[in-house]
Amino acid sequence: MSTLNTQNIETADVIVVGAGMAGSVMAYQLGLAGLKVLVLESGPAIPPNRSEYLERFYTAVLKAPEAPYPPEQTEQAPATQFAPRATIQDLITAGSSDPDKAQKSYLVQKGPQLFASTYERVGGGTMWHWMGTALRLLPNDFRMRTLYNVGVDWPISYDDLQAAYCRAEQEMGVSADVASQAYLGVTFPKGYEYSMHGIPPSLVDQHLGRNVTGTSYQSPERAPDGKPYPAVTLNVRQTPAGRNSQSDNGRRVCAGNTSCTPICPIQAKYDATVTMAKALDTGNVRILYQAVASQVQVDANGVTGIDFIQYQNNGTRQNGTAQGKRYVIAAHAIETPKLLLNSIGPHSPKGVANSSGQVGQALADHPVYLAWGLMPEGKPLFPFRGPLSTSGIEDMRDGPFRSQRAAWRIEIGNEGWNWSVNDPYASVCDFIDGTNEGGANPGHLALSGQALVQQLNSVLTRQFRLGFLVEQVEKDPDNALCRVERSAEFTDGLGLPRPQISYALSDYTKEGFKQARLAATHIITELMGATELTNLNPDPKSGAQTVFEYDGQHYAFYGAGHLMGTYRMGSDRTRSVVDKDQRSWDHPNLFLVGDGVFPTTGTANPTLTITALTFQAADVVASDLLKRTLQVQANQAWQGTGMQVNGQSWQLAVCTGGQWTANPATGMVGAQGNPGLIAKPGYTLPGQNEGALIGRIGDNGEPFLVGQQVQLPRGQQGELQLCINDDLTGRYGAGLSDNLGSLSVEVRFGTV
């Protein structure tokens, strides 16, 4: 191994750290806008096809989320690996009695509980093994402090994110039917449709739907006033999914491989490599792979560069610095704070962007309560068929109980007991060996021949599971118990301090588990008539710190892979790391994007919200560098702005001031024009107000009304031109010659 000391300086308009979901959207939007972008990705390149990843998955014994991806996890040697990551294998080791477990686990787990989620460090990021669930947050998820006096409020509302959610759904190609998704306050623009029709419900969903939908659930819990909460009507509801139900985007339709996690074999499921390919196609984006950002350099004015170490597979390393006008870190809720906290310097004594002390604080997941059941003989549900999940029960994602305990959504699994007990492996071994590890063989039958086939068929076709994604809320959000810090003891193969994790679920979150268990048992036994086989008394010793005790009972929890928090957005710079635009309060040319900005977790799988927020941040970055303000004169015909519209970016023209008139006799007006005078035929834009601000794209573009502000039309390319709505040719009189005044117009990136 060797390090070349030559300093490699790379420059671009914008430096992006991370080629996952947020980094890909950022690079794509900025590349479209015409900015030069350099992406630093710590892991290996996006492969030309997925056959190598698939081969590794097929032959892996532990088919954990990380199984297909490099580096292979058999070694568990993060101290010598250049871009190690958190894995399920690490988690198993961390919960074992292995004397070397601290050294073997990339995450330095300080407890008291284990952080149970993992991620990838490869081109395309953890999106390789996301489930595909593309739920929106609920309006009330944005105002937990105001409504329920817990957590913190977001600095933005659901309505502020509406347009960005639509853009995110379009980018990912989400399959869903709007009618099924308008619940608990979720709204859509009038006439809105998802990209593709919904995914058909599995036989498991259909069976649950028949028994669950329309029933009323009365939770046994009591409000602080001693009264029960209102009963809730349960619905088995289609899950919006970033997977193809149609193939007109060039990728195949879903073939139901039941393998969204760890890998979709046919890329019917959207992933970030789709967007990164489009980013590269702009011709403005390039990626340095195997380039680990190691230090963010800042001075009093902002970031001056990002140091990185690029490594080759033969062990050669080279140091470099990436310099740009804006910097975007898109390395999620663990690697982003790791980088910031490793960047101690004269102008960043607590780490970069950390004057609030909030960097690394309030690490969150959706800890999962898993419950599973076995239908009676003769009532098969036929799991192990279809995408991993196609429906959920979402009706208790919000309610007055949130003042007292965590909400959850219920994901219905299509993979039987694969997640819960590793079936079909466990049951096959049980019925051959006469054991009962999986729970389906209490009689300890040891079978062979046709009796074995029949018994396994009976058991495997009657399995189902429910996954409760529990909202994780800190008791005191300003003094969080769950944290990412820099390890003082352990480094990776590049000598960079590894992330050290403290993790403890609050009583508020644990009470959510308690209520989840009660609801699960109700659904499995009362509504489905099934035998519940959830381990209701997990052993806190054998399961180590993924089992907790609460109110006299033991609960096991699982990771959802939803890393959130650690650099939250807010409206108070002393209590948050970034503002509502995801711009660092401390360093104005630094943006932090991804799930780390979430002030609270809600119960929606986070990818869609990450994507929507990144679209918004990309608008701000692009506007920072490319926004133009110009004067539009009343007495001139079409005036070029010098602003080229590409037909794909989302751009706005906004009138920021001034007055003008197309007819001095009727008085001065603003960009709306004169509402009493409708332009006649022969005017530039007949039927709209005379004197209104109007625009067109290119010399021959169709004129459109700008008014106070407008979303520039997409699908047309050329220079934006602006003009007053008047009789340009003097057909009815003086034409432009008597016009007075001018307007200031700002052209920037964003949505109305």
Next chain:
Amino acid sequence: MSDPNLRNFIDLSATLTGLSADRLAPAVDPINLPPVFFATAQQGMGTAAFSNLLELYVSIKGQPPEQIASAVLGNADPQIAQGARSIMKLWLLGSWYQPYDQGNAHAGDTRVLSDQAYKESWAWKIAQSHPMGYSQYHFGYWAEQPATLKQYTGVDAKEGQ
């Protein structure tokens, strides 16, 4: 490896798993896993124990399947009884579960033989489905009733199932 031994291995496998020999080893078999499985079992059990298992089978193969299974799986020699169970798992799961310490292998060691062994493993067909990550079906199949167990495996489903 001689053909009669492979034949006996397949016939014994069929008896133990309940899946017919012509399904385990089709006459035209472009994938041809049986010799791979034979070699895996031989290496995993050790040549001596594996030969003992096949010799036992040859001596009782005219008996009804239940009696053969009982004689093998209940054998006083734990290497025969446990080795046979690993062979059953190999067919059903495509993985070799090391039954006892043997050479460098330790009891409990598990490995997936190959991508083909995974894709062809029978547990998924017994579940009337496909291996996770290897669907040959069309969009939306999951909303429809599957083919019968008989169609998937040649075995009738349990009564009432």
